[in-house]
Amino acid sequence: MVNFWSSAFILPAKCYDTIESMCSAFLWSGSPTQTHKAKVSWEDLSLPKDEGGLGVRKFKDTARTFALKLIWRLFTxxxxxxxxxxxxxxxxxxxxxxxxxxxxxxxxxxxxxxxxxxxxxxxxxxxxxxxxxxxxxxxxxxxxxxxxxxxxxxxxxxxxxxxxxxxxxxxxxxxxxxxxxxxxxxxxxxxxxxxxxxxxxxxxxxxxx
Incomplete structure (x- = not known):
């Protein structure tokens, strides 16, 4: 769902921060609203596996790719x-x-x-x-x-x-x-x-x- 909207619009950075916070909470507690149980930051989880992370792609990185694609469409x-x-x-x-x-x-x-x-x-x-x-x-x-x-x-x-x-x-x-x-x-x-x-x-x- 996030990728769908990112492919059509440049979403606010705070939107991605909120979504990543909910994903982190769900990973550690099973609920997207219980953020206090997170044992490792989402930033660390987003690192490649060979650097100790889970290799989870950050939404902002994906959004940047989609943003460049949207700008490319302006020219083509x-x-x-x-x-x-x-x-x-x-x-x-x-x-x-x-x-x-x-x-x-x-x-x-x-x-x-x-x-x-x-x-x-x-x-x-x-x-x-x-x-x-x-x-x-x-x-x-x-x-x-x-x-x-x-x-x-x-x-x-x-x-x-x-x-x-x-x-x-x-x-x-x-x-x-x-x-x-x-x-x-x-x-x-x-x-x-x-x-x-x-x-x-x-x-x-x-x-x-």
Whole structure:
């Protein structure tokens, strides 16, 4: 059942935490509600057998695989989406969500314009072609592709949250989430002094501040 819903939606992380807690309780007590009898953490049980665990696959790991599959569908089956939760468009498509929808385009345009140019527009094909034809090794090209991937992920994630009726966040707030995610990704790369991409974070600050 969990895999079925994970294959269709990106479920909240707390949902998986609750389910794993119930599974752990059932394993040790025979009841999904008696959590105090667990003798070994679910984290340890999820380890491979050769590392002392039971080899039980964590739901979050499975969910990550399904999430990547859903994102892949955006690129390979553009007509497979359904009803936009941002603007009420009934006949949703990949092209509408990225970025003809006013909500998604407001976010994408505000962050991407300094990188992809003044002639930026909501058209999906134009956006993909523009990213392909930018100088592959330039800082702006690398940042534009990084931003594109992050924006697609966060817009899709927010869309699913709205479908689960968990409320919605405004464009400026989601923009900040995306901005922070890109900065964190750049920082995690830890380029050494003198590396050709050392100025990636500095360039990101230049185009976003």
């Amino acid at each position: 089956k553009p007509a497979s989406l359904w009803g936009c939760g941002y603007c009420g468009e009934i006949n949703e498509t990949r092209e509408h969500l990225f970025f003809a929808c006013p909500y998604s385009y407001t976010i994408w345009e505000s962050l991407a314009r300094p990188l992809v140019g003044r002639n930026i527009n909501p058209d999906w094909e134009w956006t993909v072609n523009r990213l392909r034809t930018m100088g592959g090794k330039s800082l702006d090209s690398i940042l534009a592709r990084m931003l594109f991937q992050t924006t697609v992920y966060y817009i899709w994630k927010e869309r699913n949250s709205r479908r689960h009726r968990q409320g919605g966040i405004q464009t400026d707030q989601l923009r900040r989430f995306i901005d922070k995610a890109v900065r964190n990704r750049i920082c995690s790369l830890r380029y050494a002094h003198g590396h050709k991409l050392e100025g990636l974070l500095r360039r990101w600050f230049e185009v976003t501040l």
